[in-house]
Every structure is written in structure tokens, then in C-alpha cells.
Amino acid sequence: MTSLSAEPLVLVDDLQTHFPIRRGLLRRQVGAVRAVDGVSFSIPRGRTLGLVGESGCGKTTVGRSILRLVEPTDGRIVIGGHDVRELGGAALRALRRRMQIVFQDPYGSLNPRMTVRRILEEGLIVHRMGDAADRLRRIQQALDRTGMPAEALERYPHEFSGGQRQRIAIARALVLEPEFVVLDEPISALDVSIQAQVLNLLVDLRDRLGLTYLFVSHDLSAVEYVADEVAVMYLGRIVEQAAAFDLRRVALHPYTIALFSAVPSVDVHRRRRRIVLPGDVPSPARPPSGCRFHPRCPLAEAACRTVDPPATRVGGHVVHCHVAARELERSGGDAAAAAERMAAALATVPAAAIG
């Protein structure tokens, strides 16, 4: 599913990351958790793709697979023209400097026994970047860019607030001068009062330094604010992708519509009744046949249980849903009109599925 037009820095094609399930004395493999099961997208240089979905949908595993922090099972990952899965040894180390990650938890991701200076210097030493004086200059610059005072250098992580720790974690990523950064739920562990500050910092850094982001989050409002494009994941797959500024208006997939129904809108004309989906997300070890969303979908039809919905495209907007495809055809490709009809159909389903 590739809808971004400029030349991509990041290209992911049919990514699969399965984790084996082993049982018995001999630890025989008896199955696999299909955490990521056929994900494709691209991100142009200097842009942000938001990856959104409920916890357990595979979005975090996508980010970690791209950086090879977990080993993908299959698929292609190309960053800056390099096939990440083909690289090893020194070539992979060199590429790793150019792609960094900021984790969700600023408490757990910083070593409490190291000063901020040592935390930021570690990567520079590993990648043999500069002498001691040059490393100090880079560290000071990274702290300054993230709004941290110079005095932070010789202090320890526990001496800072959650927001400041996340700034240090961002500085640790920036000090290596990366091109691509995976932001893995970077604000969800922070107080609501400082989430906006960190989001603004991330946007400012991207624009000033020309960074490319994969922004992984369960928070649709944050993703709408930061991202250029949004990909919605469900049970290991992308079910819908569109421009961030427009997705709320043209959401076609019942899952996307349900996610948006839980997000307050300032536009009174777009406020909808909250849709509470029945049941839980099925196990990725035994994904449902046909459309994976069918056991929870209020609009499911017979075909949904057996036929995997293919991609339907309208410009850069892509959706995997039989009913949405039919509505798009009826509306002559007018996504906004089809989206209105999908939302109206969901609004008429029995109260058991609607909160």
C-alpha cells in the first residue's frame, strides 16, 4: 500500500514478522504469532507516516522490525537505497546510526546509573564519531536542540521530570544525526499537560533538521497533528491509509470510523455517536478467515467471512473493505460521499454494538 508520491527514504514491502510458538520438551514449533502479516508503505524524505491502532495490532513490531531490533520473517525493507535485511556487520552498524528510535517509556529507556553526558556519548563512541571535544560539542548541541539546559550534562535521569527525560531520549537519538527516526508511542507515558510540548518539539525538529518519522501511536489526535499520512493497523495489517488532514472526513473502513468516533472533534458537524466494537481483538496466532475484522464488524456480510478484501484505491487513499469498495463504486469514487454512507450505516446497527 504505497500512496506517498515523492521519492521515499523508507520503503517497506510485504513485511512479515512472526514469532514462533514452541511447546513440549523438544520446544517444537506448534504455531506462530503473526504480529505483522503483510505490511507495505513508503515514507518520503522529511515526511511523517503515522501508524495507529489498538494495542496488540502489531504497530510497535513494525517499527522495531524496520530497525531490525526484532528480526522480520519476510518482506523487503529499504532505507536510503539500502536493503536492511541484506546488510550485516559493519554495513548494518553504519546504517543503524542513520535510523534511530525513541521509546515510549522515558523512565525505563535511560540507564539510571549514567549521567546524561554518558548516555548521549555512548552512541557516539560506538559509532566512532569525533574525538572527546567533538563529542562534547555534539552532545551540547543535541541538548540545546531539545530545549535542555547545559547543566543537565552531569546529572542523572532521576533528577528530571518525565517530559525532560523524554527530551533527553530524543537528544540521544539526535546526537547521532539520523535521517529516519521511529517514534514509538513517544508521548503516551507523559502527563497530558506536557504531551503537546513534546509533540511540538518533534514537529519542530523534523522541519528544522529534515528528519523522516514513523510515528507509532494509539492516539489518533496526536497522529493527525504530527503525521502527513496515517495508516490504520488491525491485527497485523494496514486496513486503511490516507492523508492525515483528511482521514477523519473520508474514513471508509468501519474500524477507522470506530476509532475516530472515540476522538472528540471540535467540528460540531463531524461529531458522531461513539461506536463501541463488540468483543476483543482476536489472537494474532489464529487470525480470522476472510476480513480479519469480521468478528467485530457491525457491517460484516457473508463474503467478509471468507474473502480477504483487496486494496481499493481512490487517489492516495487506500482501504481494504468489501462494503467500502461497493460504496466507493456507487459514489463514482467520491470518498467523502462514500464515507458519509459508511458512517450512516454504522449509526443504524443495533445498540448492542454502539455505545
Ligand code: SF4
Ligand atoms: Fe467489515 Fe466486511 Fe468491511 Fe471487513 S470487509 S471491515 S467485515 S464490512
